[in-house]
Amino acid sequence: MVPFTVSEPKPGILSIGGDLSLAAAPAFAELLFSSLDAHAALHVDLLNVTEADISTLQIMLVAVREAQRQGKELRWLGYGLCVEDLVNLVDLNHDLGGPLAVVWE
């Protein structure tokens, strides 16, 4: 039982909600990496994330670098309030390259 929810509204788009703090770290990392392996481009929507901490940011950073290494695209579609707060606090907007505003077709 992981403390967060995942759905895949379209292939290559992950929508994650809930608690992504330390306890969820291994599962979150596993999810991101395996999804990255499975798609040529990955978009991750974090709008409904309710808890996040430094471990979350670390995993996001490693995922971004891994995507670069694999030559694939990884974009963050939305930040939940706690995520945004955290990213701003430690000034990592530039490193993470998000969030994008996306219009669904």
Added chain:
Amino acid sequence: MDLATGRTTLVDEARDLLAGMEGALLEIETNGQSDERINAVFRAAHTIKGSAGLFGLTLIERFTQRLENLLDLVRAGSRKIDGELMSLLLRSGDYIARLVDAIENFREAEDPDPVLRQALLDELAAYSHITAELRAFVPVEKPAEKLPAAPAASEGVFHLSIQLAPNALDEGVCPDDLLRHLRERGELLYVLTRTAGLPARDSFVPQRSYLGFEVGLRAHTTIDALSSAFALAGDAVALRIYPPSANPAERLALLAEVPELRPRLEEKWRRAGLAFTPAAAGETETEMAPVPVEVPSPGAPPPERAKAKQAEEKRPEQRMVKVDAGRLDQLINLVGELVIASEGARTSAASSSARREDLLEAMGRVSQLVEHIRDRALNMRMTPIGDVFQRFPRVVRDVAKELNKQIDLEITGAEAELDKSLVERLSDPLLHIVRNAIDHGIEPVRERLAAGKPASGNLRLNAYHESGCIVIEIKDDGRGLDPVRLRKKAIERGLIAEDAALGTSECFQLIFLPGFSTAATVTNLSGRGVGMDVVKRSLEAIRGEIEIESAVGKGTTFRLRLPLTLAIIDGFHVEVAGTTFVIPLDLVVECVDAQSGEGGRRIANLRGEVLPYVRLREVFQLGAGQRLRESLVVVSYGHQRVGLVVDRLLGNSQAVIKPLGQIFRGLHGISSSTILGDGSVALILDIPGLISAANQNYTFDSLGADVGAREEASPR
């Protein structure tokens, strides 16, 4: 009752209890422990705990439980409240207040400050010696590499280099909480994250910590105070602090450790006014570049504000007020009488033998009751200014401690009442004036003794009513303002011309010019930088004025004057050039028939007293007209009296105030408007505005001819 319906009540009650608790604690601090005071503190904590329990608010309940345990020991006599315990109890109260704020903002499940909570719990446990199993609180000797720095607090930019041990996250260290905690100690200028330590995916272990932070904090504090924030993290955090006064060389050596951050770090240091290259290190670091400093992320709104905005949007409109039960009863009684009177009038009118006099009398009775009811209803919105004043003992105590000064605070006139809407808007400006008085006005003990003053500075808050306004005075017996120095400073800052001729009180008013004071100090109270210009603007927004009296070496008095807002006033109607103007009746002293003297004379002789006057025709440029017979209305404002020359006196009536639209905001002399019985519009005069405008435009000639002294009956 569930939280959905009881939230507001719970929050209000808790705040009242906390205020009572703080009051009792401060009493203990100044006047000593007593059973009664200790009980008051205990009861407050106990009641809060009980209410919290009812609604399942475990965060508050559990914390208050611990507090109650300790207070129980104090009550039983096995603990005495010394300085440190007092400080702990006050801080615990502050923390509970934050939990209550969280409830108000629908965030009761979140702990606003887990680090602080743990610290407080540990301290409470230490005093309670609850169980041997609980880890005794031992202040960890921080491995902060202290550079040779002054032990006294310094003000400026501190750079902190924070490195996490690999097991930090596992150990429960929350770096983001630590950073937020720093944010409360001062202004967080920048946070740069060291990411070089992050491995590639294959070697990455998600629960390990690989990050570090380079943080810039503008604050007035010491290295010890900053390290203590990290004390509980123990060995999991390696901390290096570079205070503003230290030699830049060591800090610059950091650049070599973080090649990937180097350009950004140099830029942040440049903007913060710190030396950012070895060459620049030659200059003194205390010269701050006058560049507005950036808060963490460029382009993104400061997270604090974004969060607060969210909280505000979520909070339901606070439209409830507490009302004195006695006043409500009086109102209900009057309504009862009105029903009777109105019945009587109706019966009178319906009767076949109705006489005009009887009807007029009955209607007169109804009118009178309506007037009383109106007064009482409006009166219910009035609240004593003591509500605003009650924050001050604590604030003054804290600030005095922080600045190492002794202050005696006197509060008088706390019963003076003002409209509820003003109370909230007054609080911040008053706070800043008081802070200013303690900061700059009151001298340190040594200086006071040398000047032959008592060691303790005297700060007096006073409030009273005067001619339709509430006056609030903040009086100190400190250094006083020196008009010569103020003028000099204003010239230096390019705010006035070198040859500007200024009277003493105009020099005092210089402190309200934007840009007058140096980089506005960030206060812990409001968390924002504030200058006296902001204070003035806040007061002007509620149509208030601020006067300064001061004598060098003796002290300063700030006097705030606020019109009491009432939606209906008793007005005295006058006619000028066919237009009706209304003068607030409580400002009218008397009316006099005037035989006008020759033009150019602006001073009347009223029963031997000098009275400056203005012609409303001229003030409002309504044309010369025929000045055959005019009237003079004498109005008062504060200590001044002025005559207003009008064409005709019309009489009294009630005026329902209709505010003028935004485009009329700059109008001097007119405050609002009202609709007359015949549907036409009358303008309500703003007497203070009128008087000051008149003062500026007119120069008063010496005493001229007398004004005829045939008096008309007074309006009241």
